[in-house]
Amino acid sequence: MEKFVNYSSVVIPIDRSNVDTDALIPKQFLKSVEKSGFGDNLFDEWRYLDQGEPGQDCSDRPLNTDFVLNKKAYRGGRILLARDNFGCGSSREHAVWALRDFGIRTVIAGSYADIFFNNCFKNGVLPISLPGADIDALFAQDAESGPCSMDIDLERQTATAESGQVYRFEIDGFKKQCLLEGLDDIALTLQHEGDIATYEQRRMNDVPWLFEDLAS
Structure with a gap:
């Protein structure tokens, strides 16, 4: 998993509550268990005017030009802004895979569904929770001034708007460290590879008959 580094990006506003995982990545795209290749189908039913299918070339599909991801001013955005109960x-973990593959590294919302929230950390995406008044202010800023950028500093746990307003967020210390070091569950396990190998060898020495079929 790629390490999370501080960055600045335009904020992509999705002014909705209860954005569910089926909206993030519709069910027909769940056949693959690879973590890549989902970015073109993020928000597929909102982003395109036709029915999307797995393996389809999205470059020729008709776009919903009113949807924010299709607006030139928000292209390249790596921060997604939404309201309560996001995810x-x-x-489906594919929802986070789609965000990550599209380039989203941070989601800012009022609250999250628990499973989606935890899946974010396992895939290098930072989910920031802010009070409703702060979420309202960020949406209002976009509505009044157009696309706005923010600076994300995970180490200091701050999101700084163009206006200079600093939004501080809370995050579990262990999850924060995993993002900073780029550690997913597999990488965390491999940190103990030596201890695991030692245990396995000791186990084989103590009860060798359990491993006879493996040896053959």
């Missing part, structure tokens, strides 16, 4: 619905 609700089914537990």
